[in-house]
Amino acid sequence: MKIACVQLDIEFGNPKENFKRVEKKIREAALQGANLIVLPEMWNTGYDLTRLEDIADDKGVKTKEFLVKLAKELHTHIVGGSVSTKKKDSFYNTMYIVNHSGELIAEYDKAHLFKLMDEHLYLKAGDSKNIFMLDEVTMGGVICYDLRFPEWFRAHSLNGAKIIFVPAQWPSARIDHWKILLQARAIENQCYIVAVNRVGEDPNNQFNGNSMVIAPWGDIVWVGNEEETIGLVDIDLNLVEEVRGRIPVFQDRRESLYK
Numbered sequence: 304m305k306i307a308c309v310q311l312d313i314e315f316g317n318p319k320e321n322f323k324r325v326e327k328k329i330r331e332a333a334l335q336g337a338n339l340i341v342l343p344e345m346w347n348t349g350y351d352l353t354r355l356e357d358i359a360d361d362k363g364v365k366t367k368e369f370l371v372k373l374a375k376e377l378h379t380h381i382v383g384g385s386v387s388t389k390k391k392d393s394f395y396n397t398m399y400i401v402n403h404s405g406e407l408i409a410e411y412d413k414a415h416l417f418k419l420m421d422e423h424l425y426l427k428a429g430d431s432k433n434i435f436m437l438d439e440v441t442m443g444g445v446i447c448y449d450l451r452f453p454e455w456f457r458a459h460s461l462n463g464a465k466i467i468f469v470p471a472q473w474p475s476a477r478i479d480h481w482k483i484l485l486q487a488r489a490i491e492n493q494c495y496i497v498a499v500n501r502v503g504e505d506p507n508n509q510f511n512g513n514s515m516v517i518a519p520w521g522d523i524v525w526v527g528n529e530e531e532t533i534g535l536v537d538i539d540l541n542l543v544e545e546v547r548g549r550i551p552v553f554q555d556r557r558e559s560l561y562k
């Protein structure tokens with residue numbers, strides 16, 4: 304499986320420009336041979352939360368149409384990072400996953416809202432896990448701050464996820480936490496972690512990329528620099544079973560002790 308991590312800059316509060324930029328990158332990644340493309344968090348609007356009424360994607364219609372069209376045309380799966388959406392009367396931070404036939408196969412609303420970036424003031428949290436299948440492999444997807452909740456990752460790996468995607472807008476100020484937590488989540492869940500962060504800045508934060516692909520033993524397979532880049536990574540899913548066989552953490556768990 305050839306995965307492309309699209310690390311890019313996002314224009315604050317400008318969906319029109321961001322759709323253009325993301326389309327260009329998706330086309331580039333597909334040309335380079337990717338069969339699964341991963342985008343960062345909130346790529347349509349950035350964290351322009353005070354203007355969500357005007358700029359969030361109503362029921363995600365525009366994003367879904369966009370991802371479906373490109374996935375089908377380029378015959379590539381897309382883990383669509385996340386976008387700001389409006390559903391009923393609330394706003395969400397929503398991830399869409401579309402397979403290479405252009406079918407929308409999963410939708411996830413960020414479960415843990417990040418107070419330091421005011422998400423709790425503007426967004427509603429989701430209540431469901433995000434487990435899906437691509438090429439007959441079970442995968443999971445969470446969003447940015449969800450990374451700080453090991454229970455949430457465990458819930459996904461216990462449901463069979465062999466790869467967990469983490470789109471993000473994780474500021475440079477805490478980039479050490481990002482790197483360490485991603486590696487820890489891969490080691491403890493003995494799965495691949497594919498994490499895509501943005502670069503650039505918004506009025507409140509700077510972002511320095513460092514997107515990462517981490518193998519089930521904790522090895523860093525790829526790390527992005529601090530510029531826009533597309534990381535193309537071939538992953539070997541046999542490693543998941545190999546590592547789980549070497550140290551049988553999932554067999555050795557004692558669920559009854561953890562309540």
Ligand SMILES: NC(=O)CCC(=O)C(=O)O
Pocket residue numbers: 344417420446447448449451471472473474477480
């Ligand atoms: N967009 C986010 O959820 C950011 C999370 C973050 O920066 C953190 O430190 O956690």
